Amino acid sequence: MKEGPVIASVAALLGDPARANILTALMDGRALTVSELAEAAGVTLQTASGHLAKLDAANLLVAEKQGRHRYFRLSGPDVAQVLEALMGLAQRTGATRVRTGPKDAALRSARICYDHLAGERGVAMLKAARQQGLINGDKDLAITTKGRAFFADFGIDLAALEKGRRPVCRACLDWSERHSHLGGALGAAILSRMIETGWIRREAGRVLTFTCEGVEGFETAFARPGEDASQAA
Amino acid sequence: MKEGPVIASVAALLGDPARANILTALMDGRALTVSELAEAAGVTLQTASGHLAKLDAANLLVAEKQGRHRYFRLSGPDVAQVLEALMGLAQRTGATRVRTGPKDAALRSARICYDHLAGERGVAMLKAARQQGLINGDKDLAITTKGRAFFADFGIDLAALEKGRRPVCRACLDWSERHSHLGGALGAAILSRMIETGWIRREAGRVLTFTCEGVEGFETAFARPGEDASQAA
DNA sequence: CCGATGCTTCGGCTATGATCGAAGTATGAA
DNA sequence: TTCATACTTCGATCATAGCCGAAGCATCGG
Numbered sequence: 464m465k466e467g468p469v470i471a472s473v474a475a476l477l478g479d480p481a482r483a484n485i486l487t488a489l490m491d492g493r494a495l496t497v498s499e500l501a502e503a504a505g506v507t508l509q510t511a512s513g514h515l516a517k518l519d520a521a522n523l524l525v526a527e528k529q530g531r532h533r534y535f536r537l538s539g540p541d542v543a544q545v546l547e548a549l550m551g552l553a554q555r556t557g558a559t560r561v562r563t564g565p566k567d568a569a570l571r572s573a574r575i576c577y578d579h580l581a582g583e584r585g586v587a588m589l590k591a592a593r594q595q596g597l598i599n600g601d602k603d604l605a606i607t608t609k610g611r612a613f614f615a616d617f618g619i620d621l622a623a624l625e626k627g628r629r630p631v632c633r634a635c636l637d638w639s640e641r642h643s644h645l646g647g648a649l650g651a652a653i654l655s656r657m658i659e660t661g662w663i664r665r666e667a668g669r670v671l672t673f674t675c676e677g678v679e680g681f682e683t684a685f686a687r688p689g690e691d692a693s694q695a696a
Numbered sequence: 697m698k699e700g701p702v703i704a705s706v707a708a709l710l711g712d713p714a715r716a717n718i719l720t721a722l723m724d725g726r727a728l729t730v731s732e733l734a735e736a737a738g739v740t741l742q743t744a745s746g747h748l749a750k751l752d753a754a755n756l757l758v759a760e761k762q763g764r765h766r767y768f769r770l771s772g773p774d775v776a777q778v779l780e781a782l783m784g785l786a787q788r789t790g791a792t793r794v795r796t797g798p799k800d801a802a803l804r805s806a807r808i809c810y811d812h813l814a815g816e817r818g819v820a821m822l823k824a825a826r827q828q829g830l831i832n833g834d835k836d837l838a839i840t841t842k843g844r845a846f847f848a849d850f851g852i853d854l855a856a857l858e859k860g861r862r863p864v865c866r867a868c869l870d871w872s873e874r875h876s877h878l879g880g881a882l883g884a885a886i887l888s889r890m891i892e893t894g895w896i897r898r899e900a901g902r903v904l905t906f907t908c909e910g911v912e913g914f915e916t917a918f919a920r921p922g923e924d925a926s927q928a929a
Numbered sequence: 930c931c932g933a934t935g936c937t938t939c940g941g942c943t944a945t946g947a948t949c950g951a952a953g954t955a956t957g958a959a
Numbered sequence: 960t961t962c963a964t965a966c967t968t969c970g971a972t973c974a975t976a977g978c979c980g981a982a983g984c985a986t987c988g989g
Contacts (some may be wrong), residue, residue, distance in 0.1 A: 469786045470779060478708030479947075487703065497966060499737045508946055522789035531956040531965045539786050546703060553702045555774060556755035601744040605976055712977075730936060743978055745937055764935045764986040930989105937984075945975085954967075959960100 475523055481506045482514050485522065485535075490543050494527065501631055502646045505581070516587040523691070573663070573671040579682075580654045580663075580671065584681065585644030589634070591685035592645065604632035606649070612674065617684070618656050624648040657681075709754055710782065714739045715747045718768075719756065723776050727760065727769040735866055735879045738814070806896070806904040812883030813890070813904065817914065821886075822867070822878040824918035831878070837865035839882065847882070850917070851889045855882040890914075 477483055481504040488495060488503035495503070501511035512648060515535055518524040522536045523542050534656040537543055572586040580588060597610030606614065624631050633647030645653070654671075657663045662677030673681060710716055714737040721728060721736035728736070734744035748768055751757040756775050757768045770776055806817040813821060825831040830843030839847065842853060846875075857864050866880030878886070890896045895910030906914060 470720065470768050470782045471713040473782050473786045473789070474709075474716065475711030478704050478711040480704040481947080483704035483707065493918070498964095499955085506947085507949060508966065509968080513947080514969085523785075531964065537891045539788065541788060545781045546787050548774070548781045549703045549706050552756075552774050552778050553706045554707070555772065556924070714977080731934095739977090740979060741936065742938080742980085746977080749937085766936065932987105932989090933965080934987075935985080937973100937982100939982080941982095942978085944977090947974090948972085950970095952967100954965100956965075958963085 468584055473523075473545075476517060476523065477545070479514070480504075482511065482518060485511070485514060485518065486537070486542065486546055487539045489524070490537065490546060492527060492536065494536040496532050499633075500535060532593070559614050563664070579644070579646050579650030580657070582671075584671075584673070585650075588681075588685050589643055589645040595685075598632060598645070600632070601634070604645070604647070606632060614669055615652075617653070619649070619652045621649075625651055706754070706756075709750060709756065710778070713737075714743065715751060717777055718744070718747060718751065719775065721772070722757070722768065722770050723779060725769065725811070727767040729765050729767055732866075733768060784911070800884075806906060812877070812879050813887045813896075814877050815904075817904075817906070818877030818883075821914075821918050824874055825878070828918075831865060834867070837867055837878070837880075839865060847886075850886070852882070852885045852891070854882075857885055 467649045477486065484504040485500050488500060496558065497511055497515060498508060499548055500515065504514070505515075510542070512600055515524065515526075519526050519535070522538050525534075525538045526535045570589035573580060573582045573587070589598070595609075595613075597605050597608055597613050597619070599607055606621070614621060621631075630647045631649050632645070632648065634645070654663070657677065658665060661674055664672045664677075664679050710719065718733050721733060726845055730748060731741060733748065734741045737744055737747070739747075747758065748759075752759050752768070755771050758771045759765045760769075775796040806813065806815045812818070822831070825843065826899070828842075828846075829840055830846050831837050832840055847854060854864075863880045864882050865878070866883065867876035867878070878881070887896070890910065891898060893913070894907055895913050897905045897907055
């Protein structure tokens, strides 16, 4: 019986969705920075920082500092093994997803995540951009040639984004929707532009409110081609 | 990334100490009743009932009803595998124990668990009984011949206990101490006797208060032979 | 049938922990 | 040196979930 609570302390760490996402993101053996893991987990930098401190303290992760960057990787293959065993069990038992979405509909609909659009609108935007051939890739997103024209027309200075150090395109897990929305420099620039053009009105907190003009513009720009009931999956 | 939150829902179930203890108790493939699992987990029947409902709903356990008894067992070997993988990881990473003990010193010292003595006093009693040769066994406790004489002298009608359906001796995990205390019919009878003789005063809630007379009697009856600083482990 | 035992459900309590805004520290590049 | 970027820490908020007493339902045995 002595093993009971010891198991519980490790499992409790894995039982938080943000931390689970962080660990899963590291399963391929890569080392990622705090910022990258925050995006992968779909939480702010400060929240991710706290989670990483816990995982580090529990020796599930190993940290390496490179200048200003802090890289984390799994502390060993047994961590990945536990994750895989859990995945297998979850699949066999038909585990449903933890309901950890935001508490109200406004946040769920559209909110700011770090500096880009999240929520239903954010997920819909990335999905549309993929289906319109503006962006391709699954985890490693890239702008297509068609996309470059589209975003330039939208008012984004892509050259300036590419001059910066930040990745331009990044899939960022949306924790209310459980699919990705668009992060990275492009995601940030799009949100900034939407605020500039009056599509989105910033309010107190994280809620992003689409204006009437914004709803129209969004649906026009990010309508999904051939969208009908057969796309329900 | 999709696996993240699915993992989290399973891990969150394992991350509670009572539930972890329940699952660990079932690792040898046996089926146990709700009462037995409540004792194994060191919580009340009603709390265990709630936990078991969750584990059942998550398909980690399988339930069978036999008359008034409800038996639970693990739903498959992959559950045990996850638990073992977690044990290995916990060992490698030096996981510390989840601090889930009672909130105050009185409960920690002596309290009622189901119907027997728990807390520091309860653990000390079982330890002493073992060292005095009154009770032997690790998981399956049994009263020795020496123990029969001791408990009869203490005022316990062992024959009556053995006539009942309830196991006489049962190791029950003490969740504040993380060692076992004595459950089963004997544990209950001892507590009942201690209350009868004025050693223990029952108060509101679960706190059990030893009287001055009780402290003396307890130390006399359950002193550990050869107890000194070298026993600190 | 009645009392005992096994178990479930309800309701109230409260400790816990994830979250983010704000502020601060550390590092790198111009 | 200054500004930008990466990250950490603090404090406040509040939703959540484990806990048990009380009550009720189901089953068993005399």
